[in-house]
Amino acid sequence: MPKRILSGMRPTNKLHLGNLLGALENWKKLEGSESFFMIADWHAFTTQYESKTHIKETTIEVVLDCLAAGLDPEKCTIFLQSLVPEHAELALLLSMITPLSWLERNPTYKDQLKEEKGGELHTHGFLGYPVLQAADILLYKADGVPVGDDQLPHLELAREIARRFNFLYKKKVFVEAEAILTNTPKIPGLDGRKMSKSYGNTIDLSDLPEEVDKKVMQMVTDPARKRREDKGHPEVCPVYYFHTIFNPQNEKTVAVECREAERGCVECKKEMSSHLVPFMKPIYDRRKQLDLTKAKVKDLLVEGSKKAQTIAKATLAEAKEAVGIGV
Numbered sequence: 074m075p076k077r078i079l080s081g082m083r084p085t086n087k088l089h090l091g092n093l094l095g096a097l098e099n100w101k102k103l104e105g106s107e108s109f110f111m112i113a114d115w116h117a118f119t120t121q122y123e124s125k126t127h128i129k130e131t132t133i134e135v136v137l138d139c140l141a142a143g144l145d146p147e148k149c150t151i152f153l154q155s156l157v158p159e160h161a162e163l164a165l166l167l168s169m170i171t172p173l174s175w176l177e178r179n180p181t182y183k184d185q186l187k188e189e190k191g192g193e194l195h196t197h198g199f200l201g202y203p204v205l206q207a208a209d210i211l212l213y214k215a216d217g218v219p220v221g222d223d224q225l226p227h228l229e230l231a232r233e234i235a236r237r238f239n240f241l242y243k244k245k246v247f248v249e250a251e252a253i254l255t256n257t258p259k260i261p262g263l264d265g266r267k268m269s270k271s272y273g274n275t276i277d278l279s280d281l282p283e284e285v286d287k288k289v290m291q292m293v294t295d296p297a298r299k300r301r302e303d304k305g306h307p308e309v310c311p312v313y314y315f316h317t318i319f320n321p322q323n324e325k326t327v328a329v330e331c332r333e334a335e336r337g338c339v340e341c342k343k344e345m346s347s348h349l350v351p352f353m354k355p356i357y358d359r360r361k362q363l364d365l366t367k368a369k370v371k372d373l374l375v376e377g378s379k380k381a382q383t384i385a386k387a388t389l390a391e392a393k394e395a396v397g398i399g400v
């Protein structure tokens with residue numbers, strides 16, 4: 074068990090089932106460690122800098138989703154990156170010692186540049202994304218960072234930056250953090266592609282039970298199975314994949330009956346939904362029960378950020394002392 078963990082989530086969209094099975098479930102398991110959970114609004118801003126209100130609103134939504142999903146603010150510190158300016162300051166310091174080549178070869182950076190349509194991501198801030206992430210982690214001397222495997226290159230960079238700093242100035246200011254990988258594989262969305270807000274194929278944590286049910290009925294199935302009599306291929310069917318997660322006790326039966334054309338897709342979806350909806354029901358109930366206003370969520374973030382800041386301040390002072398900046 075790591076001593077202190079830190080993780081972040083960008084408030085770019087409200088959370089969906091994929092986020093829950095990935096990051097959040099992992100989080101809840103780690104509540105025994107001293108844990109910091111950060112809403113990375115500056116990171117959201119690296120890609121969404123053109124929208125003025127979106128990040129603010131989504132910040133509140135994401136916190137609500139997290140609380141509804143069972144993250145307990147009594148057991149972990151939930152805070153907002155932009156409320157702890159030490160993140161920006163340490164990122165500036167670290168940017169001075171990070172070679173450009175490390176950032177340019179970052180696979181996440183290359184992938185995202187390839188995907189974007191305009192030229193909007195050719196910014197200093199976006200290239201420096203991992204430097205800011207390194208600052209997030211190093212400020213708290215976190216030894217564990219729960220993330221999905223897409224974040225491994227960023228973690229490696231954070232370790233390299235920490236090592237370089239400790240080598241250049243002073244040993245042991247920063248700690249090299251290990252990734253704590255989530256073992257749940259990525260879940261498919263309604264259309265069979267990876268569940269992602271940008272594909273519009275998500276089941277959101279804030280969906281009402283009847284919406285969840287409706288979305289399941291819209292899911293794609295084995296495309297080769299056009300008629301009820303056609304034998305199916307569960308291995309290519311997202312509904313089947315959902316069965317393996319939410320209805321594992323019947324997983325084998327579902328597969329056999331699908332292959333033998335002994336079950337129709339509609340009944341198959343109904344069965345799956347009858348497991349998925351109860352799985353999501355506690356989230357729905359908790360959201361209602363918490364009945365949190367925007368103002369209360371803000372208070373919670375301000376409180377959490379104060380706690381985080383005491384640690385961040387001390388580390389930043391130590392780092393500035395080691396480099397010899399200030400008076």
Ligand code: TRP
Pocket residue numbers: 079080081082083113116205206209210218219220224227
């Ligand atoms: N880059 C992470 C993501 O997109 C979010 C993040 C920001 C983060 N700062 C972090 C994750 C620090 C772990 C630690 O998911």
Ligand code: SF4
Pocket residue numbers: 294295298305306307310311312313327331332336337338339341342
């Ligand atoms: Fe998918 Fe079920 Fe239809 Fe088979 S029967 S293709 S597993 S929805």
